[in-house]
Amino acid sequence: MSDISVIENDPTKQGRMVSYFDVITDKLFSDFIEYGINLREDVMISKEVRDANPITCSGDTFVSFDTI
Numbered sequence: 001m002s003d004i005s006v007i008e009n010d011p012t013k014q015g016r017m018v019s020y021f022d023v024i025t026d027k028l029f030s031d032f033i034e035y036g037i038n039l040r041e042d043v044m045i046s047k048e049v050r051d052a053n054p055i056t057c058s059g060d061t062f063v064s065f066d067t068i
Helices: 026-033 046-053
Strands: 004-007 016-018
Touching: none
Parallel strands: none
Antiparallel strands: 004 016
């Protein structure tokens, strides 16, 4: 499992990170629908949920596991 994010290239948003699923096209997302994912939100972890369930790292290594 992995989190994927994209940094918006918009100077007014100061490098805000958004989900990969926020930026893919509807045509590309239709490939996910074929695998039973009906809504983009079904595969996205909100900031509030991630903040409540952090994953900690030591360097490049995860030292805790996702609980969600």
